[in-house]
Amino acid sequence: MTHALPDVSHDTQERRLAQRRRAYKGIVINFNGGTSTFEGVARNLSETGARLSFCETFAIPPEFLVRFSGDMAWRPAVVRWRSMSDIGVAFHRP
Structure with missing residues (x-):
């Protein structure tokens, strides 16, 4: 009996809705009704999302405002993935 390996080629394809461009732009995020803020850097950016870098990401909630x-x-932004120092976000339509 032989077992074929599953085709995972679709997992490596680009899934973003818009092309990202490199960036090094300062950001501020705001949450808890405006009482909490963090500063960071946008590493890449598109109309639909961004990769944001911080010293640490554990205290950043799943949804927040970014400027x-x-x-x-x-x-408005929602977290799509998270590492120790970076998060990938998708922008909500207001």
Whole structure:
């Protein structure tokens, strides 16, 4: 009896809705009704999401508001993946 390995090639394909571009842009995130903030850096960015870097990510909730340096608008974001120092987020439509 032989067992074939499952085809996992679809797992390595790009799943983002929009092309990301490299970035090094300061950010501030806001949560707990505006009482908690963290500063970090956007490492890549698109219209639909970003990779954000922090000293640590354990205290960052699954949803928050993010503002990019030079921009006055806050964008709602939801965490899609997390590591010790980075998180990948998708932007919500307001």
